[in-house]
Amino acid sequence: MAGARIGIIGGGPAGLMAAEAAAGQGAEVVVFEAMPTLGRKLLMAGKSGLNITHSEAEPAFTGRYGAASARLSTALAEFGGPALRVWCEGLGIKTFVGSSGRVFPEVMKASPLLRGWLARLAGQGVSLRTRHRWVGFDGNAVVFETSDGRQVERFDALVLALGGASWPRLGSDGRWTGILADSGVPLTPFRPANCAFERAWSSIFIERFAGQPIKPVVATSAIGSVPGEFVISRWGVEGSLVYAHAAALRDAIARDGAATLTLDLVPGRDVERLARDLSRQPAKASFANRLRKGAGLDAVKAGLLREVAPEAASLPPEALANLIKAVPLVLASTRPMEEAISVAGGVDLAGIDENFMLRQMPGVFVAGEMLDWEAPTGGYLLTACFATGRAAGLAAARYIRA
Known part of the structure; x- marks a missing residue:
């Protein structure tokens, strides 16, 4: 592949993995990143402990990607959780499985992994250029805005790994959608995923309980x-x-205007036992004491029950027990997308071939959160970014050889 040039636009996990994979095939690789430094979202993810993947076995692991599972299955089979852990070891980063099955580096932080990774890429001859914002195409050329003005580059293949639209201050601002839409690439609108939700609390409830956890609890929705x-x-x-x-x-709010998350505040007891325990409480006892002694509810759970169902204090034991086991928490909207951990939407999976190449743009591949898939937290998000980045980088190298 002497003389073959592959451009990678985006310096996050997907882009860097695409660069490593392509460079490993002998291509000359250049990575472009709009921000001043690389891997900013990866470093942010590692601030509270980098959950790099999950130890869940197949087929449950791939099933976490929902409607996109079949489309991502090959990339995940080739570079899923076990392979990712081996890769980390190759960078000198040992990992461990936590009690929840989540996998973390022993050092917990992302910075040692990123430093080792960038050193490996430099050793492969990969060129890393920051402060290069992709602004579109000029014929077959790729155009960037830099501090020195407009810059035009030409490549034999291109991998786009520009992220989604969450945490735009870290670089994933979704501006690329306009460029691809103008080229006829089918896109799905971005939607927040792994996000918080809004509900109007009373001022008294906010003052007493904002920031407090509700635990343990079982929550029920359509899933x-x-x-x-x-x-x-x-x-x-x-x-x-x-x-x-x-x-x-999120989907229920879009469809119906609101969504209900049903909460079991006492998951260790069935309704019959809970009703008996509540009925044993003295009639003269305060409602808070009846909930504390009869149902084991702490102050924040009792406050939530009062907030959501003001009528609870007047209910007989059996009805109150049924309510405690199924509190209907109505949610009005998602929080803004830029606050979400991740997003759904992006390049429609129907718009790429089995090698992650855009059907409308031969030689242009896409990877990571640009693609329309979503997954829960727990290491699944990062794993798919690594896996699709690797698949796109290898496919770009194969494209040039062919």
Whole structure:
């Protein structure tokens, strides 16, 4: 492949993995990043412990990608969780499986991994150019805006890994959609995924409970029932349990104008036992004490029950037990997309071939969050970015050889 040139636009996990894969095939590779530094979103993900992948076995792992599972299955089979852990080891980063099945580097942070990775890419001869914002095409050439003005580059193949539209301050601002739309590439509108939701709380509830966790709890939506915990915020709810239901709640809001997350506040007891325990409480006891002693509800759970169902205090034990086991938390809207952990939408999967090449643009490949797929938190997001980046980089090299 002497003299063959592959351009990678986007310096996040998908773009850097595409660069590594293509350079490994002997191509000359140049990575362009609009921001001053590379891997900003990866570093942000590692601030609280880099959840790089998940130990869940197949086929459950691939099933986490929902409607996109079949389309991503080959890339994930070739570079899924086990392969990603081996790759980390090759960079000198040992990983471990947490109690939830999530996989983390032993050092927990992303910065050591990124430093080792960039050093490996430099050793492969990959050129890394920051402060280069892609603004479109000029015939067969690629055009960038830089601090020195307009720059035009030509490549034998191109990999686009520009991210979605969440956390735009880190570089994923979705501006590329206009360029691809003008080229006839089919796109699906971006939608927040793994996001928080809004609900209007009373001022008293916000003052007492904003920032406090609700745990343990089982939450039910169209996807089924999931145990876990979430956090009361000033504007609604957030946290891992909410993110697990985010796609179903988001779609229900789009369809119906609101969505209901049903909460079991006492997952360890059935309705009959809970009703008996509540009926044993003295009639003169305060409602808060009846909930604490009869149902084991702490202050924040009791406050949530009162907030969502003001009539709860007047209910007989059996009706109150049924309510505690199925509290209807109505949510009005998602939080803004730029706050979401990830997004759905982007390049329609029907617009790419089996090698992640755009059908309308031969020689142009796409990877990462640009593609219309979504997955829950837990390492699945990063794994798909790595896997599709690798697949696109290898395909770009094969395209040139062919």
